[in-house]
Amino acid sequence: MSTLAEGVHAYSPRYQLWSDGAEKKRWISLPVGTQIDTADMDYWSFPAGTKLWKEFTRDGVRVETRLLQKQSSGAWYAVAYQWRADQKEADAVPNGVRNASGTPHDVPNGDDCLTCHSQMPDKALGFSALQLSHAAEAAGGALEWTLDTLIRDDLLTAPPAQSFTVPGAALDQDFFGYLHANCGHCHNPKGTANQQTGLDLWLKVADLAGPITASSVYQGIFDRDIVWLDAEHPNAPKRIAPGSLPDSAMYQRFVEKGHTWSMPPLGTEVVDPAAKKLFEDWISTPR
Template sequence: MPARHHVWLLLAAVGLVGCGDDEGTRADGAVADAALVDAGGPRDAAADADFTAPMLLSETGLYSDIASKTLAADVTAFAPRWQLWSDGAAKQRWYRLPPGTHIDSSDMDQWRFPVGTQFWKEFARGGRRVETRLLQKIGPGEDWFMVSFAWNPGETEAMAVPGGVVDDPGHDDIPQQSECFDCHAPVRLASVVIGFSALQLDDATRAGGSPLAALVAAGQLTAPPTGGSATTPYFPLPAGDAATRDALGYLHANCGNCHNAGSDVKFAVDLELRLGLPLTAWSSSAAVRTAVDVVNQTAAPPPGASAIIEPGMPGASALYLRLTSEDPVFRMPPLARELADPVGGEAVRAWIAGMTPTP
């Protein structure tokens, strides 16, 4: 893995930190070169010619005025109903589709986005912006540019940090580009975009109405689902059993991008924690099938674990112990968090505790 660096020391060295007039200008030299590293696999030459990696967040088109945090008019906010735990960071997310384009929804579980699509995710801790991550589709197939931008102390600009930042203010680090690919990669999940999906947006309980219904109404899907509306889900969740719903939703969002049927992780761990559509009954979901119905032996048990899930016994279940572990050897997800999520941990504990123990 490439060495990480303390980016603000480097930025200070090139004169970008703390002096208002310099902020917003492009830095030349070593830092700029480093930011042009592309995280993708083999690249399309034509796309390469068209695409210039942004160095500053203000160059990505998220804001029309970054100083006042005024968003560009064609950027839309969204939030998945179940979210990734990031050591308690407050997150905001936005996207932009190129004008006149559509999302290919022919596979409702794996949407494909047009070239030029952008997604951003902002992380704030203690009321101040720390980083904003960018996914930008730059070529056919699943060719995406990925990088995080670290905000300066005055929050007037954020600078690409392809090498990541260790110990950003607050908890956890800003991932380097190769770490984006640990989670956002076709070998893990066919769609590189994880949280902007039919299941995650089909939330008819939202104050403003279902985000999926808004996409359908705007004609943005090539194969729109039917039967739902702003206040009625297109893919209703199985009725009842709130404990199972909360646990499986949490595992879908936090684990399903690595632990699913099509992932390379499946070769090492026979565990599927991603929900697929339609959802007929929780008992027939892949998570229940692979983690509960079979006595799933653990290859690398944390202390106390005797199986992936021991029905009725969270404390003997590797899945619960790893989800709540802060030990880098065992914690899941293995990267991009340092602290355990008290809410998600409790949802999974309650789900396992409510199962009938195997005699």
């Protein structure tokens, strides 16, 4: 049985990143006596020495554990460890491994890790105000960290007055929460993908205060023309075309794998079936 080191805490994002069906566990450690800078509630800044781990189990096999650590310089170090066949030890594999441990799971190299994690001012993803706004669950005999526990333990420099919820009906919450977790870490005002297309899929705290239809994400995708169309794009004129899957570029890019325009561009090779239905239900629902 694994035992967590002192000061290491489990957490789980409210909205999950799809990883081809892999089961995941996550942990974080903050240096003693430090706080997370939350002056900008949309983009947290972590103290030097912060460590985050994510463990992947695919087809019942624990395959890898990733480490993301903030250095004293402010830069982040990323490396993955592949578990040995006996599941007792793991070895660093900085160059990555394809189809690791007899599974379809690919362990990324360090550059691949930072390709996604470099699209935010600070590199930690999934540990944020919205993602931690849920009830704590037991994890290895202790309660995992949530927004409420961070506030209680005085770990935020500017704690919010309340937790956060995506507005709207359950379908809206699931759809925009999925976009936030799976697309927003690149498609946000500070990411390179946003600079190319202006597509913003990162829910800000301000977006959570009013109706979802008033959010920057909704306004940027619903019945909005795509910015550019090249020979390799599906012939879909709208980002989200109300009632039309063939005309919705975001849907087409999501369900078609193996193309230069497929989304997400890395980290997954299998279409998320639950999310596919979520897209279909949301696009087909009259508004």
